[in-house]
Amino acid sequence: MTKYNTLLKAKLQELLEARGLPIEGTKEVLIERLEESDKVAAELDEDDDVKEDVSEAVTTEPTELTEPTETKEEPKEEPTEATLETRVLELLNTKLKRAIKFNEEELIKRLNSEILRINKFGVSAESAIVHELNGTKPKYTNKVVKRRTPKGFRGRNSKKGHNKRRY
Structure with a gap:
């Protein structure tokens, strides 16, 4: 060819x-x-x-069209605090093993303290570690939002005369 x-x-x-x-x-x-x-x-x-x-x-009989069956998605069950706690502890333990493997002492201390805190007090459904586990974002953040004023951004013209042209 x-x-x-x-x-x-x-x-x-x-x-x-x-x-x-x-x-x-x-x-x-x-x-x-x-x-x-x-x-x-x-x-x-x-x-x-x-x-x-x-x-x-061989097949000369007319075939009937079948409607696609609707598959009902089962609603996801809300995880209980006990299951959340075990999943979070598993996640923290895997992170701890990795930190030990790479000898990251600060991370090891922080993860140990988080594990102790969760063992003592439990875990909330709105905590950051649960959102990390589920892959979701928290509802509220402490991010500072810049707002415009009628004269521009706040603090832009705080120094008097710094933006005047000089000839």
Whole structure:
């Protein structure tokens, strides 16, 4: 086939790799492999066509259209405090093992104190560690929001005369 002769060797190798054939050899060898693969694929397609023709001839009864069944998604159950606590402790223990592995002493101290606090007081559903575990964001943040005043941003023109042009 001449369509393979116009392609570069790299493109031929990609085609061979996609078909699961070896990619070593010269360009001519690669073209031969692709042509053989095409012949085999054509023979398989002919066999499939014959089988499909036979199966179509056998089924002459009209088929009824079936409506897709609706799958009801089960609502996720709210995790109880006990399950939340065990999941959070598992997460903290895995973090602690990693910190020990990489010898991060400050992180080890912080994680140990968090584990002790959770063992003593439990865990809240709105705590940051639960949001980290669930992959959600907390509802409220302490982020400072810059607000515009009629004269511009606050504090921009606090120094008198600093933005005047001087000639």
